[in-house]
Amino acid sequence: MAKAANSPHGDLSTVRIGVVGHGVVGSAFTALVARQRDVIAARTGVLLDVVRIAVSDAGKHPAQVGGADVVTDAMAVATAKDVDLVVEAMGGTTLAGEVIRAALEAGKPVVTANKALLAARSAEFFKIADERGIDLLFEAAVCGGIPLIRPLRESLRGEPIRRVLGIVNGTTNFILTKMTEDGLDYASALRGAQQLGYAEADPTADVEGLDAAAKIAIVANFAFGVHVVADDVSVEGISKLSAGDIAMAHKFGYVIKLLGVAECDVQSGAVSVRVHPALVPLKHPLAAVREAFNAVLVEGEASGSLMFYGRGAGGDPTASSVLGDVIDAAVNLRKGTHASLGTFAKAMFTSVDDTRSEFMLSLEVADKPGVLHAVTGVFARNKVSIRAAEQDGIGNDARLVFLTHDARTADMKACLDEFHRLDVVSKVGGFIRIIGD
Numbered sequence: 001m002a003k004a005a006n007s008p009h010g011d012l013s014t015v016r017i018g019v020v021g022h023g024v025v026g027s028a029f030t031a032l033v034a035r036q037r038d039v040i041a042a043r044t045g046v047l048l049d050v051v052r053i054a055v056s057d058a059g060k061h062p063a064q065v066g067g068a069d070v071v072t073d074a075m076a077v078a079t080a081k082d083v084d085l086v087v088e089a090m091g092g093t094t095l096a097g098e099v100i101r102a103a104l105e106a107g108k109p110v111v112t113a114n115k116a117l118l119a120a121r122s123a124e125f126f127k128i129a130d131e132r133g134i135d136l137l138f139e140a141a142v143c144g145g146i147p148l149i150r151p152l153r154e155s156l157r158g159e160p161i162r163r164v165l166g167i168v169n170g171t172t173n174f175i176l177t178k179m180t181e182d183g184l185d186y187a188s189a190l191r192g193a194q195q196l197g198y199a200e201a202d203p204t205a206d207v208e209g210l211d212a213a214a215k216i217a218i219v220a221n222f223a224f225g226v227h228v229v230a231d232d233v234s235v236e237g238i239s240k241l242s243a244g245d246i247a248m249a250h251k252f253g254y255v256i257k258l259l260g261v262a263e264c265d266v267q268s269g270a271v272s273v274r275v276h277p278a279l280v281p282l283k284h285p286l287a288a289v290r291e292a293f294n295a296v297l298v299e300g301e302a303s304g305s306l307m308f309y310g311r312g313a314g315g316d317p318t319a320s321s322v323l324g325d326v327i328d329a330a331v332n333l334r335k336g337t338h339a340s341l342g343t344f345a346k347a348m349f350t351s352v353d354d355t356r357s358e359f360m361l362s363l364e365v366a367d368k369p370g371v372l373h374a375v376t377g378v379f380a381r382n383k384v385s386i387r388a389a390e391q392d393g394i395g396n397d398a399r400l401v402f403l404t405h406d407a408r409t410a411d412m413k414a415c416l417d418e419f420h421r422l423d424v425v426s427k428v429g430g431f432i433r434i435i436g437d
């Protein structure tokens with residue numbers, strides 16, 4: 001950290017930043033710093049100066065951006081003597097992990113947008129940051145531009161939070177919106193999300209729910225004060241959803257969203273953390289969340305329901321979160337202090353089979369006498385009660401769609417197993433959970 005000489009703002013400390021990764025997020029961050037530098041200096045007394053930038057392919061980038069050298073050695077940027085603070089915006093879990101570790105071990109605060117890495121190795125990084133007395137901040141890692149981690153970590157630290165439920169992936173929400181509202185097919189909708197910079201380098205992470213799993217794992221840590229990693233999350237993505245599922249949901253008054261859910265049982269303290277598509281009633285606040293927007297409902301005993309809404313992906317919104325963290329870390333560095341991330345207890349998990357929900361299930365069956373009786377018998381044997389049903393003719397067959405009352409997931413799975421074995425059933429659609437009003 002250097003003292004700025006002859007600054008128009010008086011006695012400013014300059015914090016020199018190394019930015020590792022200059023793609024969608026990194027380049028939006030350096031542009032935002034350039035725009036806001038004077039305002040930040042006036043408000044905080046800290047002058048932010050991006051001095052080095054690392055990229056993978058130098059040929060795609062200019063040799064300098066706003067006076068910062070653009071190089072290809074990420075590790076050299078993270079450990080450079082003239083870098084006080086590191087922004088990791090390259091993604092991936094291998095080199096990015098080494099970069100963060102090296103920067104922290106060299107006593108440099110780190111700001112990262114890398115949820116995949118944090119959801120796997122946060123404990124290791126939090127420990128180093130704590131031992132060194134420096135910041136490791138990551139607001140941008142969960143829901144891009146929406147301030148969520150800081151409210152959970154600070155404002156809601158004492159709140160008995162029972163459930164966090166939300167749309168935490170912009171790409172899948174964009175795809176589902178385009179399929180629902182514009183009738184776009186899945187592949188074209190995904191291409192649109194990629195063109196707009198929402199998708200991960202490998203969009204499988206988005207569509208198979210892994211990106212959402214990483215985010216909801218990080219959220220669960222701070223909501224419940226327990227250690228949760230992405231591997232603890234039960235995950236189902238959107239790639240198996242069909243236009244037929246979307247249309248059927250709409251017919252019953254629902255829209256399909258990919259949700260991240262983290263629940264904590266009041267009595268036992270056991271947590272359930274999962275990602276799955278869900279039918280959301282059209283009048284539910286999450287139903288109105290469209291395109292790449294994200295929204296998260298935090299349900300606390302004392303606070304009641306809180307909703308956090310905004311742009312969950314894209315360069316500028318994510319850069320805004322990165323910048324907020326960079327300012328905090330820079331001010332803390334100047335004061336010789338750091339944010340407290342807290343400690344995390346070992347989590348006790350509820351099996352996903354024991355979670356309960358209402359469900360929608362579709363079956364293709366032979367259209368002949370006795371079939372409905374056979375099908376409803378399966379539900380009855382497995383203690384699943386039917387709330388609504390609808391039949392459509394498809395040639396000699398029929399499509400049956402059922403909405404159930406609240407049921408155990410294990411009991412629904414048992415129904416599915418039986419349907420697969422039933423002669424009169426030609427096709428079993430997967431079940432989709434239903435969220436209450």
Ligand code: NDP
Binds near residue numbers: 056073095141201
């Ligand atoms: P991009 O693919 O757009 O950018 C990645 C950047 O990292 C590129 O500049 C790339 O270089 C650079 N890079 C890759 N490998 C190396 C390497 N070995 N050495 C040096 N530089 C390297 O990714 P995003 O900006 O979209 O995402 C970055 C991170 O932010 C990820 O962790 C992502 O999950 C997270 N994130 C992304 C959001 C978004 O909306 N895009 C929102 C929230 C978080 P080059 O340009 O030469 O290819």
Ligand code: HSE
Binds near residue numbers: 141142143170206313
């Ligand atoms: N790929 C992520 C998304 C980026 O679509 O939400 C933001 O984390």
